[in-house]
Amino acid sequence: MSFFAVENLGVRFGGVVAVDGVSFAVQQGEVYTIIGPNGAGKTTIFNLIGLIYAPTSGRILFEDRALTGSPHDVAARGIARTFQNIELFEHATVLQNLLIGRHRHRATNLLEELLFLPRVRRAEIAQRAAVEKVIDLLDLAHYRDSLVAGLPYGVRKVIELGRALATEPKLVLLDEPSSGLNPDETDDMAFWIEDIQKELGITVLMVEHDMNLVSRVSDRVLALNEGRVIAEGTPGEVQSHPAVIEAYLGGGE
Amino acid sequence: MRFIFKTAYDQDIRLFQHGGQMFWYGLLGVALLAAPFALSEYVLSQLHFICIYAIVGLGLMLLVGYTGQISLGHAAFLAVGAYTEALLQAAGVPFVVSISCAALFSAAVGLIVAIPALRLKGIYLAIATIAFNVIVEEIITRWESLTGGNQGKLLKPIELFGYKLTSGASFYYVCLALTVLCCLALINLLRSPTGRAFVAIRDSEISASCLGINLARYKAMSFALSAALTGIGGALYAHKVTFISPEQFTLVQSIEMVTIVIIGGIGSLHGAVLGAAFIIMLPQGISIAKGWLPEAIPQVGLQSVVFGLVLVGFIIFEPYGLYGRWLKIRTYFDVFPFYRRGTFRRQRTYLRSERLR
Numbered sequence: 001m002s003f004f005a006v007e008n009l010g011v012r013f014g015g016v017v018a019v020d021g022v023s024f025a026v027q028q029g030e031v032y033t034i035i036g037p038n039g040a041g042k043t044t045i046f047n048l049i050g051l052i053y054a055p056t057s058g059r060i061l062f063e064d065r066a067l068t069g070s071p072h073d074v075a076a077r078g079i080a081r082t083f084q085n086i087e088l089f090e091h092a093t094v095l096q097n098l099l100i101g102r103h104r105h106r107a108t109n110l111l112e113e114l115l116f117l118p119r120v121r122r123a124e125i126a127q128r129a130a131v132e133k134v135i136d137l138l139d140l141a142h143y144r145d146s147l148v149a150g151l152p153y154g155v156r157k158v159i160e161l162g163r164a165l166a167t168e169p170k171l172v173l174l175d176e177p178s179s180g181l182n183p184d185e186t187d188d189m190a191f192w193i194e195d196i197q198k199e200l201g202i203t204v205l206m207v208e209h210d211m212n213l214v215s216r217v218s219d220r221v222l223a224l225n226e227g228r229v230i231a232e233g234t235p236g237e238v239q240s241h242p243a244v245i246e247a248y249l250g251g252g253e
Numbered sequence: 254m255r256f257i258f259k260t261a262y263d264q265d266i267r268l269f270q271h272g273g274q275m276f277w278y279g280l281l282g283v284a285l286l287a288a289p290f291a292l293s294e295y296v297l298s299q300l301h302f303i304c305i306y307a308i309v310g311l312g313l314m315l316l317v318g319y320t321g322q323i324s325l326g327h328a329a330f331l332a333v334g335a336y337t338e339a340l341l342q343a344a345g346v347p348f349v350v351s352i353s354c355a356a357l358f359s360a361a362v363g364l365i366v367a368i369p370a371l372r373l374k375g376i377y378l379a380i381a382t383i384a385f386n387v388i389v390e391e392i393i394t395r396w397e398s399l400t401g402g403n404q405g406k407l408l409k410p411i412e413l414f415g416y417k418l419t420s421g422a423s424f425y426y427v428c429l430a431l432t433v434l435c436c437l438a439l440i441n442l443l444r445s446p447t448g449r450a451f452v453a454i455r456d457s458e459i460s461a462s463c464l465g466i467n468l469a470r471y472k473a474m475s476f477a478l479s480a481a482l483t484g485i486g487g488a489l490y491a492h493k494v495t496f497i498s499p500e501q502f503t504l505v506q507s508i509e510m511v512t513i514v515i516i517g518g519i520g521s522l523h524g525a526v527l528g529a530a531f532i533i534m535l536p537q538g539i540s541i542a543k544g545w546l547p548e549a550i551p552q553v554g555l556q557s558v559v560f561g562l563v564l565v566g567f568i569i570f571e572p573y574g575l576y577g578r579w580l581k582i583r584t585y586f587d588v589f590p591f592y593r594r595g596t597f598r599r600q601r602t603y604l605r606s607e608r609l610r
Contacts, residue, residue, distance in 0.1 A: 070468075
């Protein structure tokens with residue numbers, strides 16, 4: 001019985017086997033990181049978990065129930081994600097972006113909304129209060145009413161994290177949270193990931209390249225190469241594993 | 254420059270953000286209510302058209318400007334609304350019921366169109382909606398027993414609670430009331446979860462779906478609502494022109510509707526209304542200008558040329574349309590003398606993730 005498990009997951013695009021029989025399990029409350037060289041299939045695994053791709057083999061279990069359906073069903077189960085390349089709603093304000101994150105908690109229907117009944121107003125204020133908590137946590141108050149289209153990359157990265165948190169997930173998938181960030185911003189990111197785990201009690205599954213960040217926040221690490229698992233264990237164990245060193249630096253002949 | 258001190262979440266939700274807005278919209282409301290007393294019958298008749306096209310523009314704006322789904326077949330929904338109204342009126346159904354039916358039936362047709370449309374994007378969706386327009390036009394032409402074919406249908410003036418609305422002023426008030434109601438409905442929608450879901454779909458389908466937005470359901474909803482508004486516009490249009498026939502609902506009409514949205518300013522409700530006013534006033538302007546033009550310039554087709562030029566001009570020089578221009582002018586005076594040319598320049602977008610198939 002596990003919180004989140006991937007069993008024998010595989011996907012094939014034409015002749016390319018992108019992910020080949022990957023299995024791992026994530027315990028509730030831990031930070032679990034997937035590392036691997038470029039093209040190892042890390043983001044593909046995220047897209048399989050998000051049901052954006054259909055797996056060729058294997059299955060995904062969340063809280064002992066198979067994850068099936070469309071991407072929006074994944075969100076409904078309490079799994080949120082961020083994207084490597086940032087997928088924010090560019091022509092909306094930061095506040096609106098975070099409010100869209102509240103979508104799975106909507107309590108009103110179309111007819112009520114067209115008339116904007118008092119119930120809708122109360123629901124909106126409650127959503128706003130929930131979003132403000134995230135804004136406080138991530139220190140976004142300064143950008144609350146700015147359009148995303150005009151904000152720098154580092155801030156967008158944080159907003160995307162905030163949007164994922166606004167959904168109040170049980171599990172959050174972070175796709176390269178530190179890519180494109182400077183050392184200071186990476187430091188903040190590490191700090192927030194620790195906060196998410198310890199204060200909010202949200203389980204984190206992430207893909208990451210920055211080994212400093214990985215060692216600092218991860219409880220366990222999974223190393224992939226060419227779609228296969230090559231090592232699993234604590235950050236220290238994985239970093240010193242011969243197969244991992246070979247995958248990154250090449251084999252010593 | 255105005256600074257608003259915010260102390261409650263409700264301040265961001267309410268209809269008017271500050272007293273100034275309430276004053277100006279109040280003034281506009283009074284002016285619109287007083288219009289029939291001050292204006293000639295002819296100008297009032299133009300105001301009818303502006304209201305009708307504003308409703309249609311609002312419908313299309315919801316779909317194109319807020320959900321990001323293009324439609325080049327909206328004249329078909331206009332036709333569905335117009336013919337539903339004509340047939341129900343002939344059957345003796347009261348106006349309130351018949352115009353509601355026009356909206357509902359258009360919405361139903363919108364849902365049917367949405368089913369194939371869910372699988373299409375961009376230019377392919379545009380082509381599919383053109384096809385839909387042609388199909389509806391053809392059905393109306395051929396189904397003579399119901400629609401009268403090319404001989405068209407005649408409508409009587411609206412009868413509301415026992416009063417026949419024969420005067421221009423009374424019809425104007427009906428149009429105005431419906432325009433205001435449609436505006437309010439959309440403003441309400443856009444400040445609640447459904448409206449935000451539409452905007453999310455417009456900006457990034459992949460992250461919208463990863464946040465739990467059911468793409469199929471919300472796109473279908475957007476099509477249906479958009480069609481319903483266009484249907485209401487169609488019913489009023491039928492009463493305005495009093496005679497409807499298939500050639501009023503062609504592709505050209507659809508393009509004119511899209512022009513309203515683009516010239517007005519994609520992604521703003523103000524834009525739909527401003528665009529409608531512009532589209533109605535442009536032909537008047539052209540016919541006035543004709544008198545001043547030298548004989549050498551051919552008079553035939555002048556209108557199409559000007560329409561085309563205006564549209565191209567807007568796309569190149571003011572992609573955010575009339576409303577975008579208004580925002581810039583307002584900002585200029587707001588921050589005077591510190592306005593910088595780059596204030597509204599579009600920022601670069603970063604890499605995008607792989608698209609949903």
